[in-house]
Amino acid sequence: MMNLVYYRKKEGKMYDKNNVFAKILRGEIPNKTVYSDDNVLAFYDVAPRAKVHVLVIPRGEYTDIFDFTQNAPADAQVAFWCGVRKTVEKLGLRDNFRTVANTGRGAGQSVMHFHIHIMSDERFTEDF
Numbered sequence: 001m002m003n004l005v006y007y008r009k010k011e012g013k014m015y016d017k018n019n020v021f022a023k024i025l026r027g028e029i030p031n032k033t034v035y036s037d038d039n040v041l042a043f044y045d046v047a048p049r050a051k052v053h054v055l056v057i058p059r060g061e062y063t064d065i066f067d068f069t070q071n072a073p074a075d076a077q078v079a080f081w082c083g084v085r086k087t088v089e090k091l092g093l094r095d096n097f098r099t100v101a102n103t104g105r106g107a108g109q110s111v112m113h114f115h116i117h118i119m120s121d122e123r124f125t126e127d128f
């Protein structure tokens with residue numbers, strides 16, 4: 001599969017190239033990598049809110065799930081979800097994890113580079 005990093009969106013919210021995940025992708029900020037390929041990077045959340053808390057991000061520049069699903073090429077979207085699956089498998093999770101995509105400030109999105117939280121914790125059996 002060709003490298004999809006060089007695709008860029010034609011429309012959508014302005015992407016801030018200085019957001020923290022962009023800096024991680026450029027290697028300017030360290031990360032604890034779980035999984036990496038040409039399209040995806042998965043790394044441990046610096047402030048975990050579950051026993052396992054990992055973030056998966058596309059290497060392309062998309063602000064949120066709307067931007068990603070509207071503007072990323074189909075093969076980039078497939079590659080992203082394959083990366084999510086590979087990350088989950090690497091973590092040894094199967095029927096005991098959550099995926100969350102906070103979207104917009106109103107839902108607590110603090111980093112405006114699309115990302116999926118993968119979280120696993122025993123307390124999730126009772127928590128909402």
Ligand code: AMP
Binds near residue numbers: 029046047109110
């Ligand atoms: P959200 O609030 O959905 O935008 O999620 C952003 C997540 O990024 C939060 O859970 C933060 O703890 C996490 N985060 C922020 N900076 C870093 C970093 N340098 N390395 C890893 N995770 C980070």
